[in-house]
Amino acid sequence: MSNAYNRPDQLSPELRKRVLETARRLGYPGPDPVARSLRTRKAGAVGLLLTENLSYAFRDPGAVGFLEGLALACEDAGQGLTLIPASPEREDVASVHRAGVDGFVVYSVPEDDPHLAAVLERPVPVVVCDQPRLDNLDWVGPDDRKAIKAVADHLIGLGHRRIGVLCMRLARGRNDGPATVQRQANASFHVQKARLTALAEEFSEAGVDWTTVPVVERFDHTLDSGASAAAQALEIDPEITALVCTSDILALGALREAGNRGLRVPEDLTITGFDGIPDAERAGLTTVRQPWLEKGRAAGRLLLETAEPSRPRHIQLETQLITGTTSGPPRSGEEFWFGP
Amino acid sequence: MSNAYNRPDQLSPELRKRVLETARRLGYPGPDPVARSLRTRKAGAVGLLLTENLSYAFRDPGAVGFLEGLALACEDAGQGLTLIPASPEREDVASVHRAGVDGFVVYSVPEDDPHLAAVLERPVPVVVCDQPRLDNLDWVGPDDRKAIKAVADHLIGLGHRRIGVLCMRLARGRNDGPATVQRQANASFHVQKARLTALAEEFSEAGVDWTTVPVVERFDHTLDSGASAAAQALEIDPEITALVCTSDILALGALREAGNRGLRVPEDLTITGFDGIPDAERAGLTTVRQPWLEKGRAAGRLLLETAEPSRPRHIQLETQLITGTTSGPPRSGEEFWFGP
DNA sequence: CTCGGGTTCTGAACCGTTACGGTTCCTGCA
């Protein structure tokens, strides 16, 4: 029976035809995929666990690029891609347990998320992405520290010493406002944390007291959030000459807010982003481009290529500082304080 | 055993603790999801079959919105969402057979796609979306004919009688160029076909000989495609006063091309789109807005709500003509021919 | 002491497939 469907070479065409014929007559719908999976121990699909908020994954252009890359890798291998329902409110870890998949890609999930713990309990390979490396797990990501340091060096080189920072959510709890140094240090979203600490290091080295730098956090990742965060940062310290944003979306929002306030960019205010999404490049934003599609593709390939579980593999992606038209030297009034 | 994990109330806490303890000691990773699925006849996931080209689904803002809505519906129901790998080149119908899912959402798949046939063979519920209604299948979609007729009426009302049309691929084979009336009639992508035939009807009624209307087809769905298609249409008939595009992406490309040629929109050339993607609204494009997210959500809900298989359900979505700044009366030279 | 009723626990059947080994049958060759 099984052979008739799956191994036509194992039996005569005549018998095969007869089997299929009667099968159809009996209303047999073909081999059951689940039973097959049980027997062969292959589900034929990869699970994707992603950030708490599912909508984020589809609204953020970077995340969509990642998803596309991952989907392409799966398609190439003839594997399905299953989005695991992991809503943040009801901590429905069961969904992870129920998922019939051969492995997981975990994308930008906070370290303390119970779903992540549930994934790690499953006896299947796991690749983490845009997260801290975990013991014995394959990893894909950019060098966030190095990338944001390129931005910092660029700004420091231009002469900026008084800056503000706009960042995305740092922990699962909502906090729309300034983030204390304490909160920065305890951030559970690794990417944001890495970018902030690297910024702090670099500007501290350049003589800036990081505790005086306003770091404004936003829970939602939208243009509006960026705009209001920019307003808040400028309110806290109107002397700011540069706004460093940890994402392009926030930066584009900040750009809009600057426009509304009649601030010229970059003459009055320098604004930088991070991610390299199409809209940012179109707006001429100074930002860091990262290969989103490649990131997804790499994660998928890593998971699908059979690995020796002994040595976890790390794929570090190249990033590139794009110097746009939104960064320039600080306005002259400020420059005076640091100039000759 | 099963009870220990799934029905804590069915056995004493003491025994339960003991069972879990020894299970852990033996390295038992918890109930196997596939075996559970086999027994319970529930996979806990929904399959999504979409247009040949997977990248399209992630690059088209409308499709991403649809995907988001569908994913949200699945998440609400605690169901996974599995993207079926259906690459167009290798006709890998096996992927449909192998997918462990409780049902399928089929989105904008050409009628003659073998994957669609394979889905219909599976004994699970199916919802089709942005496709022709199929016998006994739930259906979700806008009223494409009515929606595009609103555009046509708008243009006819403004006085346009000499138009060009830009459309997406009509069939699986590549054809970058004018589409004959024959090809329009045989189109296997339902949405495109519906829009074209409705346009033809409406303009014919207004006295336009449809066979003289240049309809330019593009295989890829990008701004560049839109631009080059616009160029081609204007070359075929330079007297055109309006370009009707069956998608916003094409329209935005046409807008760019018009700019490059020094044509003022709408004074020299009217351009309309279809879909209502954010970029289009930002550009002030005259277009038809359709509720992408709701479409996905409706499809998901339809599939997940248990239906009586006797009566297929149809959900028709509302669309809305958005009159932007890219449509106006035809340029006066032309108007002369139809004016008083 | 026995019986009935309720709770806790055990064991076996079943879900539908694939892998594998065994059996039959046929062909070719000595």
Place this chain on the structure above:
DNA sequence: TGCAGGAACCGTAACGGTTCAGAACCCGAG
């Protein structure tokens, strides 16, 4: 005619969980 060898076919045992029937046990009432 006998036999080896291979192709074609068939039967059966897992795979790992859920479910359900019934065994075992406990307790209080008659």
